Amino acid sequence: GSNILTTSYWRKVSEKCEAGAELQMINVPSQGRREASCSVGVKYDFAMSTFRAMADNFGKVQMLLEEKIAPGFSFLLSGELDHLKGENKFGIGINLES
Numbered sequence: 001g002s003n004i005l006t007t008s009y010w011r012k013v014s015e016k017c018e019a020g021a022e023l024q025m026i027n028v029p030s031q032g033r034r035e036a037s038c039s040v041g042v043k044y045d046f047a048m049s050t051f052r053a054m055a056d057n058f059g060k061v062q063m064l065l066e067e068k069i070a071p072g073f074s075f076l077l078s079g080e081l082d083h084l085k086g087e088n089k090f091g092i093g094i095n096l097e098s
Helices: none
Strands: 003-012 017-028 034-043 049-056 060-070 073-083 089-097
Touching: none
Parallel strands: none
Antiparallel strands: 003 017, 017 034, 034 049, 049 060, 060 073, 073 089
């Protein structure tokens, strides 16, 4: 069997800002394997947009910017930098809600 421990903390820092952290530890005695991951994130609300960012102990940094154009219509800009693998991903999108 395996043992998994996950802890998280979230806090509303202000009316517009939220922050959180998560720690996960995995122990698989039969395979002699132990792993742990830690990530921190933040969310900030502007008047017509929302910014989210996250970083973890594996060298990965992610962000998302959502700009509200009209009710039910948003423009998205996202990016991910993986420093350990040397890979970068960027994207744009449109979000339609009914």
